[in-house]
Amino acid sequence: MARKELPTTFSLGVCYYPEQWPRDRWEIYATRMRELGLSFVRIGEFAWSRIEPAPEQWNWQWLDEAIGTLEAQELAVILGTPTAAPPPWLTVQHPEILPVDPDGRTRAAGSRKHYDHCSPVYREHARRIAQSMTERYGQHDAVIGWQIDNKWGESDSTRSYGPASREAFRSWLANRYGSLSPLNEAWGGAFWGQEYTDWSEIVPPNLTMNEPNPSHVLDFYRFCSDAIAEFQAIQVEEIRQHSPDRFITHNYMGHFGEFDLYRNAEAIDLVSWDSYPTGQIDKDLLPQLDVDYWARTGHPDLTSLNHDLMRGLKPNTPMLVMEQQAGQINWSDYNCLPADGAVGLWTVQAWAHGCAGVSYFRWRASLTGQEIMHSGLLRHDESWDRGGVEVANLELGGAELEPVQASVVLLHDYESLWISDAQPHAHGWSYWKQFTLFYSVLRRLGIDVDIRHADADLSGYRVIVAPALQIVDADRAERLTGAALGVSFVAGPRTGFRQPTGQAQPDGQPGPLRALLGYSLLNVDALRPEMTIQVDDEEVMIWAESYDPIDSDVMFTYDDGPLAGQAAVVRKDRAFSIGAFSPILIGRVLAHVLTEAGIPVEPLDEGLRVSRRGDRTIWMNFNPDDRRLPDGRQMGPVSFLID
Amino acid sequence: MARKELPTTFSLGVCYYPEQWPRDRWEIYATRMRELGLSFVRIGEFAWSRIEPAPEQWNWQWLDEAIGTLEAQELAVILGTPTAAPPPWLTVQHPEILPVDPDGRTRAAGSRKHYDHCSPVYREHARRIAQSMTERYGQHDAVIGWQIDNKWGESDSTRSYGPASREAFRSWLANRYGSLSPLNEAWGGAFWGQEYTDWSEIVPPNLTMNEPNPSHVLDFYRFCSDAIAEFQAIQVEEIRQHSPDRFITHNYMGHFGEFDLYRNAEAIDLVSWDSYPTGQIDKDLLPQLDVDYWARTGHPDLTSLNHDLMRGLKPNTPMLVMEQQAGQINWSDYNCLPADGAVGLWTVQAWAHGCAGVSYFRWRASLTGQEIMHSGLLRHDESWDRGGVEVANLELGGAELEPVQASVVLLHDYESLWISDAQPHAHGWSYWKQFTLFYSVLRRLGIDVDIRHADADLSGYRVIVAPALQIVDADRAERLTGAALGVSFVAGPRTGFRQPTGQAQPDGQPGPLRALLGYSLLNVDALRPEMTIQVDDEEVMIWAESYDPIDSDVMFTYDDGPLAGQAAVVRKDRAFSIGAFSPILIGRVLAHVLTEAGIPVEPLDEGLRVSRRGDRTIWMNFNPDDRRLPDGRQMGPVSFLID
């Protein structure tokens, strides 16, 4: 394979930390990696204290050798910049780089991610280490690409409330608003009398007595998201200069919404993400999820949603899973052992949803540090662990990388997420939960789905679904109305409830989408955990809203509760609005919409899923027991079939 | 109506924030308020940053106009002083006014209530803004009264643990005790060796390793309560000087016990409070409450208890609900939509329990800030929301304001509350829970109830109930013994357990009430959530205490548990003591007491309630289904009948 790019067929890799292992194991490990069929290795992303043990004292030899032993086995290297792990000498010299949490506590060194993205001092050090590494390895034959830092936002690091971020926030606001008058207007400063007359009066929205102003919060979240992009840009610039023909990637986290991944991905070449299916089930992302049932495989939709979302960040570029769970993890409350077959099934699922490769985490189970209880492909004793055996038996390397083609698109928007979750109104409701519900219902109907930004080009899709698009202004409304011409459009609850400032629409929901959707919001109802109401005998939980169908047709009305008799689902031409949080009802409406749009619907058992890539159809059974496919074929537990 | 006073019949009003709405809506809104039948409007209480955008820069015009547009529609104005919302410039100039929470964190501006009541700087600024506002509007024709600040204690603002409060606490103690010797005696300084030898050694009771000394806590709570009264007094003085013939009110919160409302209300003319029935059900105030069942109406007794309590703060003066929930709220965990009819029923209930008027919160649902998801009489789009429609249909404006006359009084005491909850002994027990249980049992028996301070004049009552009067000294005992002459007296558990210092009685419970009650405490038993014991086959939960009936008669004994065979209820003449937390048993004893006292008892279904005002009898059904009255008449769900 060529050294400076990813293989053109599906390839496997591994995350590896040579600095954690004796020198005399390196050649042996590289050989075993090759024997396992791996073609690339990610290294380096926490090695700063080893590379530069003291300021400007460089220790390259070990890394030269580490890369060399991999190269000798024709393993391509993705090299990480180690900015996720500021070395101890740096935080002692410059404690001002440490982040401050919402409780006002300055956080300490000793693990990772202990820096404020806005710190000018840390930005300069990050630039310096990126420069040094790329100067040395930017043209290295074995190095095919760069990963910048590790998992933006991990360990609650997205937002810092200390001096560095406070100052930068003020500048960001000054740049956004020009003067305080529009800022006061945007934030509704008249509310509770918090109108500002000097920039110095503005602080991050923490430690307030009552909850902070949501528009203040929204702008602070925007700012923090931008700060990560700026922090990343400094390293991008160094890599472009010294390693111009290698790709740049970052390993995002699944179901993570604290920064805008679309904006962040603009600057990089290739999206990757870290997939830990069993770690997602406790996060209340799907209603009434049987977490014990899925404890050993994860729920298929919670994994594939992220594949589809990541694929949509840069639609026509390759995508990787940079860290793929290959055994038990160590960081969830209960770290169950994965089921037999799960590692193979996850890998197939990644390919089915458009990945170009999968890199397992990690090579050998660590003897030291925070990940001692995390599995590797090798056990502590260097024997192959269960996941390693599954990888060895997997006949997927070399599979072709045809595109995934979907007729249905879900619209996603981080600003809507931020403001939605700042005022969820009902404990237990969240943007992700609403979004994931629509996604999962579509998957259960056998539908392939793209996920795209709300302002993306939507041409070519036959059904556009906006599960939770709370922010809509005139421009967005115009774009969406244009995109909806001649195709089907489905809006979830609270669509268009707010303006980009976070303020409610002065003419009420759905604001500028009224011409498209044909209704006005009447009332919202938040339901307690054990409370339900009914729509056409289907159970509604968590959230219900009712519509005045000003020029739309009522498809369903509420059976009971304060909204009884009012519209729960309306349609205006091919634009549908669903106000009730009801898995079954949403399934009925979506099946109707898809059928009307000429897209065949194939209802599947829970845990049985289908995906299509190129001309291949991939059937996957995540259940711990046999399942029968629609065509009558039988599938074993935790298994796949590729047609 | 006359401008300088409240109407003499039941009147309706609304809370309104003209500064949050475009100038061109003001006349329209005033007209619609008038059309709805409102007669008064509360404005201004968060408008400091609009009135004084920079130090001593006064911006009165908008407020002149806002009042003017209301006056033009003959709407009376209650004007709030805006001290609940220190303007941003003030906290930047004087960060020392910010409060410090029990964790030692200095809290930030950005919402409301961000000040320490003891800060001399903030006290001066509060005086200054009160002076300026009353100089300008103190004689304004439209202004009938003043509301000082907003919701004392809201957002955990009662108690600050920072330097301003610390210094003031030392002065308060020096004033109370004169020297350290009696303080050490009162606090039991010998316990764990915390005897003080210098005032500077005393700090607020936070961040201690083990729990703080309860007498220390009790005095700190007394001090904080007094500090609010002092803070209020500064503004009272300004209003008396510049607006002498207008009433002064404050809008208290329901079931809020962090300061002494009796002491606080002394300085004002008219009590008002903020009633949000659906926000009370999660607060564990009634045992085994079915919170889902009451999610759309609140529980009637949790609302009416506060009406009765507030009415007793200043027994012979008018009382208002200053903020009346009129749709969904936004600040509870689950913000369910109220049932059809609930807004009307709550209004009737307020009148039935002695209110002179009700002011709905808020006029139009906010487009901005923390209350975007809170309902108004108008929706975001200015259409009438459900509550607005109910208000329009309500035929209660103009009802007469006869007194509520009760034969039964419950004794209430904030100092007992503070010390009780400082050492509850059983997780799940609280002063309010004990107090509310007795109240609710009486309501279920169809009884009208007054709530008065433990040291109030109790003449005229035929049954005196002390549900949770933990502090009793010789003076109080003498007063109560006198009041009990010839009438019935009922004492709940832990009555008289403590001295005013918070110390236990050296001769044991009930201390100086022994002559009246005729028993000595044997033992207390705290029950785990699923544990119960029995008294005469009735279930006892949470709390049980047993009595040595030294010169009383045993009415009931415990059936089982460690207290088996010991007295659970004793009587000495007409003084009854009930040691078991048992809704049914308490009901049986109270029914007996009432019947013996010649007060007719009329057991009602849960959720069906009756009140009497003047010669009117008001029947209320808070259930979501039909109920039959004792006389056989049928009532619809969430409805009322006035005889």
Add this chain to the structure above:
Amino acid sequence: MARKELPTTFSLGVCYYPEQWPRDRWEIYATRMRELGLSFVRIGEFAWSRIEPAPEQWNWQWLDEAIGTLEAQELAVILGTPTAAPPPWLTVQHPEILPVDPDGRTRAAGSRKHYDHCSPVYREHARRIAQSMTERYGQHDAVIGWQIDNKWGESDSTRSYGPASREAFRSWLANRYGSLSPLNEAWGGAFWGQEYTDWSEIVPPNLTMNEPNPSHVLDFYRFCSDAIAEFQAIQVEEIRQHSPDRFITHNYMGHFGEFDLYRNAEAIDLVSWDSYPTGQIDKDLLPQLDVDYWARTGHPDLTSLNHDLMRGLKPNTPMLVMEQQAGQINWSDYNCLPADGAVGLWTVQAWAHGCAGVSYFRWRASLTGQEIMHSGLLRHDESWDRGGVEVANLELGGAELEPVQASVVLLHDYESLWISDAQPHAHGWSYWKQFTLFYSVLRRLGIDVDIRHADADLSGYRVIVAPALQIVDADRAERLTGAALGVSFVAGPRTGFRQPTGQAQPDGQPGPLRALLGYSLLNVDALRPEMTIQVDDEEVMIWAESYDPIDSDVMFTYDDGPLAGQAAVVRKDRAFSIGAFSPILIGRVLAHVLTEAGIPVEPLDEGLRVSRRGDRTIWMNFNPDDRRLPDGRQMGPVSFLID
């Protein structure tokens, strides 16, 4: 009795605070103590502010008199040094002695234990008060012994994260490692790039963004444990000098593992501990414990485990319960009243498990301070409380103090506890839970048990059980292998998983115990609360691990789950390894092992227990109902029988 030592038969005492009671009660109380049959009294341990109300102002007279009134009744005195309660003047003069918690908050005076054990200033003051007290009372006829401080570690005081501890931690590390290179090696500094190049870079492991490095944590816990020992040693030295022929004790807490009790007990003469049976049931120490059922007696094994553990700290010296619950406590969430007979039964149990005496807590229920709701032998009103009556009726004083002789020993190790709980892997698993399970299974089989340090001399035992010995190095492995010669050895899960650094064994579990145990670890599985798997139809919960039986025999395999078919229990000769957390399965294996070892097994009902001391057999029924003994005799509820 002789004044300078404990009685040679079982004796009773009481904890007493004369400084909290009027002077005129002292003689009366001493008389009543004597009448009750008490022979010793513990006083003084919180009296610093009374002894030295201001720096170097000594107030001895009250204490002279207090001791004198006790001496007059021939009551022996155990005198406490009052360092658990720094006086107010000291923390004002030296705020730097205050501890800092893991959140970075400096904690305040006002309760007790508010000091950092490493503070040089406080160490000097502690020395000074110990010197002064021992100079005065070191040779007093009535004083038989000294208790240093009170409950090491109580109120989360074991670990301070402030400057004093930080500096001392660096010195401790420098002393342990000599240079940073072995420290970096031991902590695995290469993990997440935290390699240190200067001692000043090292801080306590708190406020890290992600979890801290477990080896860093382990060393910090070792250091904090040593710091307590050092703090104690300063007072030991003073006592040895001025009171050389009196014993020194400390009152440890049950199931408390934050410091190494073996190391701590080395410097003292006599172990004592504080037994509060009803306060232990909420601590999740036994799986599926019915906490309501045991709410009034505690679970017998949770109490006796601590007797057995404390007895093993100094195997051939007397042992006391220094504080014995004698009624309701005040510090658990639910403070139920003990059952009739419980105080007597607890006392008998203490004797049966090797105690030389029991001191009840406390004499009279306090009128003041944090313990107002805690029971005493006397009620607030000075009448005998229920516990006092039980003590009066107890015919146990004077029982002989024969040794407890056990054939089975459980190995215990605080370092294993620390590292186990730093990385439990499964929420709900803990070292204590694993350890207590094995202990309780043995007790249920009617077996007497010793608990000894993992490195103790184990000769004489016929069965050695290592329930949770996670740390094993070559030396320990060699000792254990030697001890296991010719006897039975049982290893629980995770045995030998780690090295003393906290790192995993490079050759995998059980590391250097492989020759003894004959297996290699395959996989661990952590189970969610509602998940179970099966071994030979027995339910496995929480934890499962499977073994490759390299030269051992498989006794049991997993029936289902990912480990199906793999070994759950293996034996190599007489060494057994049990990888499954399964009360029934562990019981089956242990019964087999014991029978094979010739130790008779007598399965007992839950709550029915037997102990042997000397030639006496003590049967105890902790159930609230009658139980039948194996020989057919009937026992009443909460009762004992001594054969």
